[in-house]
Amino acid sequence: MRHRNRDGRTRPPLRKSLLGRLLLMSALVAACSVTATAWLASQTTSGAIKQQQGRDLTADTRIYNTLLGYAAGHPHWNGVQETLHDLAQQSERRIVLTTQNRQLIADSTDHTTPPELPPQASAVVDPLSVDTTLTEAAGTANRIDPRAVGPFSLPTTERKALRKAADDNVACLSRLGIAADVVQAPSGRPRIQVVGTHTTAPRDTGCDTDTLDRPTNTEQKALTALNELVDACLDRQNRPGIQLNLDFSWARAGTSAYDLATTPAPTLAPTLAPSPVPSVPSERTGIDSEAARAAASCVDTSRREQLGSYVAAPALLFITDPSGTTVPGFDLSPANTARIAGVAAIVLALTVGASLLAGARLVRPLHALTGAAQRMRDGEEPETVPVPEDNxxxxxxxxxxxxxxxxxxxxxxxxxxxxxxxxxxxxxxxxxxxxxxxxxxxxxxxxxxxxxxxxxxxxxxxxxxxxxxxxxxxxAGALRLHREPVHIDELLAQVAAAHQAGADTAGVTVEVITAERAPTPTADPVRLRQAIGNLVSNAIRHTPAGGRITLHAYGTHDGQETVIDVTDTGTGITPTDLPHVFDRFWRAEKSRNRRTGGSGLGLAIVRKLAEAHGGTVSATSTKGEGSVFTLRLPTAPDEGPQ
CATH class of the missing domain: 1.10.287.130 (Signal transduction histidine kinase, dimerisation/phosphotransfer (DHp) domain)
Structure with missing residues (x-):
């Protein structure tokens, strides 16, 4: 739809106008800017929060694993305060341990007042029920911390004996070209770990492994006690007993697990690691799958019962910032999305409004210019438009x-x-x-x-x-010139001779002043005579009887121009009329007729001829004393004065 101005002329539709395009461009830029900013802010914030959460999770895992090891090696929490202090200094977090009914056990700070605990604990520290999301060592089915060894912990004498046997076994393997290391389990039992990809089983190398294959007295005593607990559990279910091995695998009572080859090689002796209770195939153990599941459950329950008096009681762990606050998460939830959309709408509205005001101010003078130009086209008088600031x-x-x-x-x-x-x-x-x-x-x-x-x-x-x-x-620029070197003194003499009759009739004397070294410009001699002749004719008409007209030509000092002066002793020209002497049909005295004042075109032709030659013409005059008309023509660089 087209709109009409107050003068009846139509304006272009908004979609094609400068204002409409400015508004559309501003809206697009604002929308893209807001969208990009929101996306970048969300990505940056989410990345920063994830990075912070990752660091926090790493620190939390380290804290949890350290306290879990403490609980696995101590029957109570007495003395954990120093450990909490060290962990708090390393992580710059506040750490609090409480019982399961939230009774304070230890606080990493020295506050005398009880801490304000969050509604939910960070974790439960229980070495017999490890949180699998916070420690890699808990990737087992029974979730018992491997550091909780209880009665399986070896005394010093047994450790030394097993260590010597392990060292001898490593030396034997080394002589056979097999590289191996000794790794010590949490219970103190060493095991042999072969380095590289050697496929030969250590028991097949001929090295003595009997000492490492057999349980020590301490281990046998603890294993026997555990086996009794397992058998009692199975007996309550009316199931036959089983025979436990040192790695907590089992077989039917009366059958050796080593005979069934269900245990690792002797040099890879059991580590009491929290591996799943081995599920020995029923065709080899004489136990069906349902009985195997019952046995595994009893082994797990019995182990917890056996270790219960050796580990600390479960405790609630609270990890917070020193101020007691936690880092909030960030996601593009519906509320956050609505908030971003609202801010984007406000920014877009402000951008469009500002663009509308700026655009209206911008196109207002353009409308005025368009209207004035259209009115001039329609034949109305030219007019001016208001000029805004300098832009x-x-x-x-x-x-x-x-x-x-x-x-x-x-x-x-x-x-x-x-x-x-x-x-x-x-x-x-x-x-x-x-x-x-x-x-x-x-x-x-x-x-x-x-x-x-x-x-x-x-x-x-x-x-x-x-x-x-x-x-x-x-x-029209169609004035043709036939340039050639012109002897200026000869040309001035020809002009003077041509106007001598008119000068005699008017009683005026015309003379030519010849220069010693007259210049030789390159010009059209016919057009140049016409220009100088018009100047002389004009001087004769305005010089009273008894006056004098002088023609003089000379070159400038730099040799770049030829100057021709036509001087008269006539009536002169007033300063107000002097700027108009070269205008067409202009006369200083409007009352003069064409016979005495000429047609008013002669001087205008002089100016055009001078400009066609690349030169200029000017006039100086004193009222009542006379005038000097000066014609300046360029001289070719190789045509100086001669």
Missing amino acids: EIGRLAAAFNDMSAHRARLEEQRKAMVSDVAHELRTPLSNIRGWLEAAQDGLATPDPTFVSSLHDEAVQLQHIIDDLQDLAAAD
Whole structure:
């Protein structure tokens, strides 16, 4: 839909206008900016929070694992305060341990007042029920911390004996070219770990492994006690007993697990690691799958019962920042999404509003310029538009005003020129018509005087038409010049001779001042004589009887220009009229007729001819004393004064 201005002209639709495009571009930029900013903020924040949460999780895991090891090796929590202090300094967190009914056990800070605990504990520290999300060592089915060894912990003498046997076994394997290391389990039992990809079983190498294969007295005693607990559990279920091995695998009672090859090789002796209770195939153990599940459950229950008096009681672990606050999470929940959408809508509305105000202010002067240009096109008088501040639009408005003023001047000159041309042509045509009508009516005799008068009027018409043709050719850039070296002193003499008759009639003396080294410019001699002749004719018309006209040509000191002065002792020109002497149809005295004042085109033609040669023409004058018209023409670089 098109809108109309107050002057009735239509404006382009909003979607095609500058304002509409500015609004659309602003809206798109704002929407993209808000979307990109929101996405970047969410990604950056989420990444930072995930990174922080990752660091916190690492620290929490270290704290949990350390306290879990403490609980696995101590029957109570006495003395854990120092451990909490060390962990708190390393992680810069506050650590609190309580019983399961939230009775304070230990606090990493020295506050005397009970801490304000969060609603939910960070973890439960129980070596017999390990949290599998916080420690890698708990990747077992029974979830018993491997450091909880209880009665299986070896005394010093047994450790030394097993260590010596392990060292001897490593030395034997080394002599056979097999690299191996001794690894000590939490119970103190060493085991042999082969380095590399050697596939030969250590028991097949011939090295002595009997000492490492057999349980020690301490281990046998603990294993026997555990087996009794397991058998009692199975007996309550009316199931037969089983025979436990040192790695807590089992077989049917009376069958050796080693005979069934259900245990690792002797050099890879059991580590009491929290591996799942081995599920020995039923066809090899004589136990069906249901009985195997019952046996595994009893082994797990019995182990917890056996270790219960050797480990600390379960405790609640609270890990917080020193201020007691936690780092909030961030996600694009519906609430966050709505919040981002609301902020984006506000930013978009503000952007569109600001763009609307700025765009309206921007296009207002453009509308004024468009309206003024359309009115000028429709033939109305040129007008000016308000110029805003000094910016691109302001400069455009100023340029339009200059163009409008220039157009107004050209229009005035055009009207004046048409009027002057009509006036100049009307006079000789009226004279010719009058003489012819008089001859037709018998009032005048076509004698030689009559014919001479008509001839003079026709010559005057031809002169005006030739001048107008020259000006039109100069304006169109079609004025052709035939350049050649011109001896300027000879040309001035020819001009003076051509105007000598008119000068004698007016009682004026014309003389030429010859320079010692007259320049030789490259110019069109015909057009140059025409220009200088017009200056001389103008000087004769405005110089009273007894006056003098002087022609003088010389070169500038740098040899770049040829200067021609036409000086007269005439009436002179006032300072207010001097700037207009080269305008078309201009006369200093409006009352002068064409016979005494000329057509008003001679000096205008001089200016055009000078410009066609790449030169200039100027005038200086003193009222009542005379005038000097100066014609300057460029001299070719290789044509200096001669």
